Every structure is written in structure tokens, then in C-alpha cells.
């Protein structure tokens with residue numbers, strides 16, 4: 417059985433950077449240290465951070481003193497300002513620079529009188545942060561159908577951005593339709609390069625192999641997207657969180673296995689899967 421591991425499997429630049437910022441500064445951070453939501457959408461990584469004494473909070477009222485970590489997904493500028501007012505609280509902002517760049521894009525477009533349209537998942541931390549930077553009236557949709565259902569005004573000027581981990585192919589179609597539907601629209605392709613490369617790569621690998629394993633957490637948007645793309649290309653695609661999810665029966669009569677992982681999946685989890693496959697092979 418041959419194993420093909422994707423070149424872009426595992427941590428992206430933004431996640432690696434956020435973790436490094438926390439690890440390098442942890443000793444000197446004012447205690448207690450809390451993170452506003454999961455630093456990385458992966459249970460294995462969160463467990464390691466919790467073991468180091470970092471607690472997750474989902475409401476900023478739970479962070480009055482010590483240090484609050486803003487995750488790589490970023491947060492709304494309004495929330496950040498509120499946190500900065502707290503005298504006993506330090507902030508460690510690990511927002512990915514690519515997401516911070518989207519905040520700048522949308523506030524720039526809004527200042528030029530445009531209403532912002534965001535293609536993304538309205539419940540995702542990243543999208544909520546972008547919405548905060550985009551201001552009142554911002555509209556969020558998660559599909560072409562959603563775009564078609566938006567109540568758009570004829571003489572209004574719009575700006576369109578996407579959540580960084582959205583499906584590149586679907587956004588292409590959405591951009592085309594938006595340009596036809598809206599007279600004055602400025603479209604910014606804000607899907608992260610890492611996401612695009614991974615999605616292109618998974619299509620290839622899924623086609624090259626008899627079976628595909630996608631490693632990551634179900635709470636990770638980009639891993640879920642990789643799984644969906646892979647499943648479309650190769651129905652023998654399985655979503656696993658760790659090597660423990662592997663089932664022997666999947667591999668009967670299979671000779672080539674493709675492996676990829678989301679941007680929030682740590683290297684050690686990927687390596688465990690490769691080791692488990694090597695064992696299975698023997």
C-alpha cells in the first residue's frame with residue numbers, strides 16, 4: 417500500500433504563528449491566561465494549551481484580569497477596544513495578518529460608502545470579526561442561493577469579500593453572479609492562498625488514490641471543506657480526528673492511500689496517522 421501525503425497538510429502560517437506567539441510568551445504573560453475561543457480549531461491542540469493552564473472563554477465578561485489571547489481568527493475591533501479599556505487585563509493579539517488585512521479592506525470600502533457582503537459562515541469567529549470591521553448593514557451569506565436571496569438595493573454600492581477558508585470554486589461562481597447582479601461592486605478575493613493550494617492539491621490527490629484520509633477536527637471549517645472536496649472527487653474519503661479513527665476494513669483491496677490535513681491539524685497528529693498506516697501495511 418502506497419501512502420501519498422499532501423505537501424500542504426497541517427498548520428498554515430497563521431496558526432503556526434499564533435501558537436508560537438503563545439508558547440514563546442507564556443511564562444511572562446500576566447496570569448490567569450485565557451483564550452477568547454479556541455486558539456486553533458483542533459481538540460488535540462486545545463488540550464495541550466489547557467494542560468499549560470490556558471482556559472477557553474466564550475464571553476469577554478469572563479476576562480477581567482490577567483491576559484486574554486485573541487485567536488488567529490481575529491475579533492471585532494469593537495470587542496478589542498472594549499478589552500483594551502480593562503485596566504487589569506493584557507491582550508495577546510495573535511490575529512493572522514491576512515485576516516487583519518481583510519479588516520482593513522472592509523473598513524476602507526465602508527469608508528468609501530460601500531455596503532459589505534461577506535461570503536462565509538456567520539457563526540465563525542473570523543466572519544464575526546470581519547463583520548465587526550465592516551460595520552452596520554453588512555450582509556453575510558454562505559451559498560449562491562444565499563446571495564440570490566439577499567435584499568440588495570439598486571443604487572447602493574457594494575464590496576464583496578470571502579472568509580479566508582471558503583471554497584475557491586464556489587467563490588468564483590459567486591463573484592461572477594455578483595458582478596452581473598450588482599451595478600457597482602468592488603470584489604476582493606480574500607480566500608487565503610494556503611486554502612486555495614490545499615483545495616487544488618486535495619482534488620489531485622483524491623483522484624490519484626484509491627482511498628483518502630482527511631485529518632482534523634469537525635470544528636475546523638477548512639478541514640471540513642477539504643473533506644467535502646475530497647469526497648466529491650473520491651467517495652472513499654474518510655474524515656478522522658486522529659489515528660484512532662482509522663478502520664482496517666477501509667483498506668481491503670486498496671493499494672494507494674492519499675492523506676491530507678486541515679490548517680489547524682498539528683504535525684504530531686499527522687505523523688501518528690502515517691505511523692498507523694505503516695503498521696497496517698506490515
Ligand code: SF4
Nearest residue numbers: 428430512514580608
Ligand atoms: S488559513 Fe490563511 S488566513 Fe487563515 S489563519 Fe491560516 S494563513 Fe491565516
